[in-house]
Amino acid sequence: MSSFEEPGVSGWAKASLVMGILGLTALPVFGAVLAIVFARIAKKQILHSDLKGDGLATAGQTLGIIGLVLVAIGIYVLLMQDNLRAFFDDFFNWNTIKKWWPTVGRGFVVTLYTAVIAEFFILIWGLVLALLRISKVKVFRVLAIIYIDVIRGLPLILQIFIIYFGLSYLGLNFSRFTAGIVALTVCYGAYEAEIYRAGIESIHKGQMEASRSLGMTYMQSMRYIVLPQAVRRVIPPLSNEFVMLTKDTALLAFIGYSEAFLVGKEGMGKAANVTPLVGVAFFFLLVTIPAMRGVQYLEKRLARGD
Amino acid sequence: MIDTLDSENGNDVNTWAPSFEPMIKIEGLHKKFGDFEALKGIDLEVMQRQVVVVVGPSGSGKSTMLRCVNGLELATRGHIYIEGIEVTHKATDINKVREKVGMVFQSFNLFPHLTAVRNVTLAPIKVRNMKQEEANQKGLELLGKVGLADKADAFPAHLSGGQQQRVAIARALAMDPDVMLFDEVTSALDPELVSEVLDTMKELALEGMTMMVVTHEMGFAKEVGTRLVFMDEGVIVEDGDPTQIFNNPQHPRTKDFFSKILSHL
Secondary structure (H helix, E strand, O other), rough: OOOOOOEEOHHHHHHHHHHHHHHHHOOOOOOHHHHHHHHHHHHHHOOOOOOOOHHHHHHHHHHHHHHHHHHHHHHHHHHOOOOOHHHHHHHOOOHHHHHHHHHHHHHHHHHHHHHHHHHHHHHHHHHHHHHOOOOOOOOHHHHHHHHHHHHOOHHHHHHHHHHHHHHHOOOOOHHHHHHHHHHHHHHHHHHHHHHHHHHHHHHOOOHHHHHHHOOOOOHHHHHHHHHHHHHHHHHHHHHHHHHHHHHHHHHHHHHHOOOHHHHHHHHEEEEEEEEHHHHHHHHHHHHHHHHHHHHHHHHHHHHOOO | OOOOHHHHHHHHOOOOOOOOOOEEEEEEEEEOOOOEEEEEEEEEOOOOEEEEEOOOOOOOOOOHHHHHHOOOOOEEEEEEEEOEEOOOOOOOOOHOOOOOOOOOOOOOOOOOOOOOHHHHHHHHHHHOOOOHHHHHHHHHHHHHOOOHHHOOOOOHHHHHHHHHHHHHHHHHHHHOOEEEEOOOOOOOOOHHHHHHHHHHHHHHOOOEEEEEOOOHHHHHHHHOEEEEEEEEOEEEEEEHHHHHHOOOOOHHHHHHHHHHOOOOO
């Protein structure tokens, strides 16, 4: 290879890009196919010579593929026109959106505050369980292990039913809201206990020893030394649990609690289409996707901070 | 077999001591970890103002003995008294005892989420109910004493190993202990940072602090130690004046140990 001469760009690659553009505009299908064929030739040529233009060929090839896919979609839409219209009528019915999405939105507000209130109790209950789980007192430890294993071994929906219907026989008449909060706390407390425990156990035992050797009690050491460090580490997984909790709040629909999903289901019956449920999905994603992004951001920041 | 400290020996080292009541008294201390017997009957009395340097090969039980003294490890058998209070007794409030016994660790164990001065003041505030301002003043004073007054607001992660260890010493001193335990406090340090920590300890010794120092720093043992205890396989093999033991070790195991480490000096 001569170092004085700039190697030229493959003509096939240039042609491929031109065809790719034509395939999206004036020459559908034909241009796109040619763009892909030319790109292949160009790539082979570039591989065996000094010529440049690999990026160009890739661009042409990509445009060609996009051109073909668009044509395919166009044909499909043309053929399935009626079905698609029916689909949109069912899932994105404008009249239903206008009439039902605000109602569904209000239902979702219920979902959100139910999740927030439940999370408040879960954070406390989970911590209590975690502390019992790592207690030096064997009875506490065993009871906590049994609780956590049993709860984590049962479907949440079952726990919701058992707590709502079962406890009324014990003379405890829970409202749907209270039963819902209790069921979510009972269940998620067990999961969050394990997260707390992992966080506490991840703190080097030298921290506890240093603290104890200064004359601080076990509880003081936990409160001022171990927990502040542990909590920092478990914020991302706990936030993840909160996203899951928000979604699982929908299960309270099965005991007739009027949160987003139940409202959406009623709406579906009344409007005779699926649009209200699509609304429910819309509102969930509106909150869960940013929340999940936020958790990832937190994870990265905390990882840097350590 | 075991050279326990006879009264003659104890007085010898300690003729100038104001009190003849031992600060630390260890009687027949045994410690088992599962099937492994780390301590096989330790008897030791540490008098006030003594600087007892404990040396020996790794695994000889030095650190375990030290950790038994403030109850970080529970004795399997035997008794430990600090200023006459039995540490090993069930009814003893171990937290009260620990207030009197400062400890510094090999791995510093500073609290990473607190600034240097908060590391020092936390225990006085929470255990002694000391007022924030008073504790702060004392904390700054102690940090000044270890030469780190300007680092009061720094977090441990921003301090060198030597600085962290000096903060750890200040932290232990904040509870006004009567005894200080040092558990291989220079072993995790880069060589150039060792002397700043040893100097701080030397100063403390000169002020009359009673100290038990587990270390591999033989220079420190010779210069600062008022007494040397050589341990091997869970027993005290030799116990006496540091210079005498260095120059004229009696027991073959002591001879062997010193010949191995002193050949590097």
